[in-house]
Amino acid sequence: MTTRNPNMAMYFHVHLVSDSTGETLVAMMKASTAQFRSATALEHLHALVRSEDQMDQCLQTIEAKPGVVLYTLVNPERRARLEAFCRARNIPTVSILDPTLSVLGRYLGSAMTDEVGAQRTLDDAYYSRIDALDYAMAHDDGQSVAGLAEADIILLGISRTSKTPTCIYLANRGYRAGNIPLVPGAPLPAILDTFKDPFIVGLVASPDRIVQIREQRLMGLRQDGQTDYIDQDRVRDEVRDAKRMFVRKGYKVIDVTRRSIEETAAQIINLYNKARPIEERRRGTRL
Template sequence: MSTRNPNIAIYFHVHLVSDSTGETLVAMMKASTAQFRSATALEHLHALVRSEAQMTQTLETIAAKPGVVLYTLVNPERRAALQAFCRERNIPAISILDPTLSMLGRYLGAAMTDEVGAQRNLDDAYYSRIEALDYAMAHDDGQAVSGLADADIVLLGVSRTSKTPTCIYLANRGYKAGNIPLVPGAPLPVILDGMTKPFIVGLVASPDRIVQIRQQRLIGLKQDTQTDYIDQDRVRDEMKQARRMFTRKGYQVIDVTRKSIEETAAQIINLYNKSRPIEERRRGLRL
């Protein structure tokens, strides 16, 4: 039975070995290690490992800083080399996609491709994401409001409700998203009322959280913190007015107080999909 003090932090090395960009490994590692609050992963990303020389260098690094190894390698020789190396040194190693690929292979009755980075081919979906990113930047923070008629999603919210990063995340999923800030005393653009395509979402948060974020922003900008921008009563009134307006116009509302950007975006996408006719959902299916 372990007697380790659970309050003592653990630092350990995690080697992420991929013959592609390694983004899948990074996401998996972060999602997994987040479940162990007392542990801190020291990340070593070995991306684009596509030659024997690169694999040799990777193995040398793992030997110098042993820990655990997560990998996605298509090439059978390099997979075998990494597996043998880790097995000889009792280093835990797992190919994170193998269980999923095996299950899909059995279900589909088909062999998988041996193409490296197959999910990142320069196909129509890839160019759609690039177009969506360009769109999000061009329609950020109330810019080019008339162009929002072509948006999939429009976000509204007071300052510091994470409108911009959420739009960027949505764009990376292929959704054309823009945002408009709610400024005290300034009405929303009238053109919004006539738009039928965009799915409009209002973002809200607790006044305390908004004040905290705004204070940190002003400190980072080395600006005066004695301003209405962070006045608790003024911020509370901003949020109250925003909620009333969202309700009056029938917009969907999401509270982002305790949500990550990813969680907020996922909820927006769920609401967006539910609002679309089934036929349109099929035509505009995004991966």
């Protein structure tokens, strides 16, 4: 019997079957497989499976490339068909929402809806997200600073501290977020001091990480050569000055060196919720 080397990379198929967009499945799969560093998932997304023909094509692919099947199917007939098909072939299947729905059903004492993609209904929360995304784009990188008086969250940071992607992620959660870059030698816009109780977060990172990201950006732009933009000492000064200013102003500070965009946004939301009682939050229900 051959024993597999635990350090050897292993590839396996993961089939994501959904009668909606499959975004929930993708997020769950990525979060789960990230815990297994020696394994690489070969993702097969079967989204919008809403007919028997589509289910036929899905099952054919699963049979040709067996692995693990994760699914979110509302239709009971297609769900039963998928489960029976996989059971007959010893293919493991997981309905990822079942445990959550079961707990919620017992707690609420009500049955779940059978509406496909119910979480994407065009309700107030959906339009709140769209409004927040428009807001983030209009107030990115120091644009329309005066309009930041209406922001839920304002991010500050030197170049390459993930301000823009974090604002976009926050917008997708329904928060109006804008950002202002810190430029060496340039003061913050004075208008910030006129805002009534703004929620401002300063983003920082290690100088080494900043330099690495900036070098990659310059390479992507096909710009070579040494500049102050990637000079270690200058970047160290930028980070130091930013930290000192954040402390002086009393702003919340998050180090993004080892954080993903999602982790940074989650921390910002936690800080925001602690700082803003529910009755004071501008935007109402969050997603």
